[in-house]
Amino acid sequence: MNRVVELKIAIHKNQKRLTKELQESKELVRLLGKATYQNLSIEEKGRVKDQLLNICRGIPAFTIFMLPGGAIILPLIIKYIPTLLPSAHKDSDYIMPRYITLLRGINVGGQKKIKMEDLRRVLSYSDFENVETYIQSGNIVFNASEGSEEISQQISAYIYKEYKFQIPVITKTLTDWTSIIENNPFIKDSKIALKSLYVTFLSDYPTIENIEILKKYQFESEKYVIDGTIIYTVYPNGAGRTKMTNNFFENKLKVSATSRNWNTVNKLLAIASNN
Numbered sequence: 001m002n003r004v005v006e007l008k009i010a011i012h013k014n015q016k017r018l019t020k021e022l023q024e025s026k027e028l029v030r031l032l033g034k035a036t037y038q039n040l041s042i043e044e045k046g047r048v049k050d051q052l053l054n055i056c057r058g059i060p061a062f063t064i065f066m067l068p069g070g071a072i073i074l075p076l077i078i079k080y081i082p083t084l085l086p087s088a089h090k091d092s093d094y095i096m097p098r099y100i101t102l103l104r105g106i107n108v109g110g111q112k113k114i115k116m117e118d119l120r121r122v123l124s125y126s127d128f129e130n131v132e133t134y135i136q137s138g139n140i141v142f143n144a145s146e147g148s149e150e151i152s153q154q155i156s157a158y159i160y161k162e163y164k165f166q167i168p169v170i171t172k173t174l175t176d177w178t179s180i181i182e183n184n185p186f187i188k189d190s191k192i193a194l195k196s197l198y199v200t201f202l203s204d205y206p207t208i209e210n211i212e213i214l215k216k217y218q219f220e221s222e223k224y225v226i227d228g229t230i231i232y233t234v235y236p237n238g239a240g241r242t243k244m245t246n247n248f249f250e251n252k253l254k255v256s257a258t259s260r261n262w263n264t265v266n267k268l269l270a271i272a273s274n275n
Contacts, residue, residue: 010061011077018077021055028052039175052077096129096143098272100177101155102201103138104168104246104258112165114138122158132271138167139264141272148173168256170201174272181269184232184262185225192234197262200224200231200246206253214252219243233259 116133
């Protein structure tokens with residue numbers, strides 16, 4: 001049994017105590033409620049993290065999972081909080097988080113056709129709200145109560161059911177998307193034209209070994225920087241002529257990849273921020 005499964009069992013067995021501890025921390029409950037409809041400041045995020053770790057340290061069954069920084073326990077605790085403290089997620093001001101989902105390789109060369117109007121209609125009938133799409137390459141913006149991974153799985157399942165083909169589906173929160181734009185290492189270089197900037201989104205974190213394999217390949221005038229599940233790229237001669245394609249990154253990193261130009265990345269931020 002792996003550590004994540006063991007932790008899930010521990011959370012379930014200690015649910016009553018965990019709920020009691022959370023309810024007694026009024027500031028934590030307030031911040032968790034606020035986070036459902038507004039981005040927390042860096043200081044507020046730090047307070048949430050510290051208070052959650054303190055609660056976990058007080059429950060003996062959780063101590064074996066207390067790696068430095070709470071890398072294992074915190075994500076799972078946060079995932080369970082809507083169940084443990086539903087009132088913090090159901091007040092009158094609650095707004096479901098905003099998401100951006102990218103579909104890989106649709107409506108290209110007459111292959112894997114998906115009409116965006118059909119996708120908008122079906123997702124609107126599901127648990128998604130304020131669904132919008134941008135151009136035909138598979139860019140969806142909406143509100144939802146689930147997490148990014150669950151959303152990607154739902155949309156992937158719908159596409160397979162309706163169209164009988166599978167495609168990579170990658171979902172980011174609005175907060176994630178904002179950070180992706182702010183962290184582009186090439187944006188402040190005045191010698192690099194904005195139209196040459198692209199962002200490649202990966203379905204998972206590549207292994208260190210595969211990143212090292214990728215580093216062996218260098219292309220004249222083209223640049224890239226890997227940052228977790230994001231690759232920032234520069235194509236001076238245009239993306240149509242590059243060898244650093246989605247297929248190239250997928251082959252070397254062994255994860256799915258889909259790319260968007262800088263204009264589209266910023267346009268999707270504008271659409272997502274407008275609701």
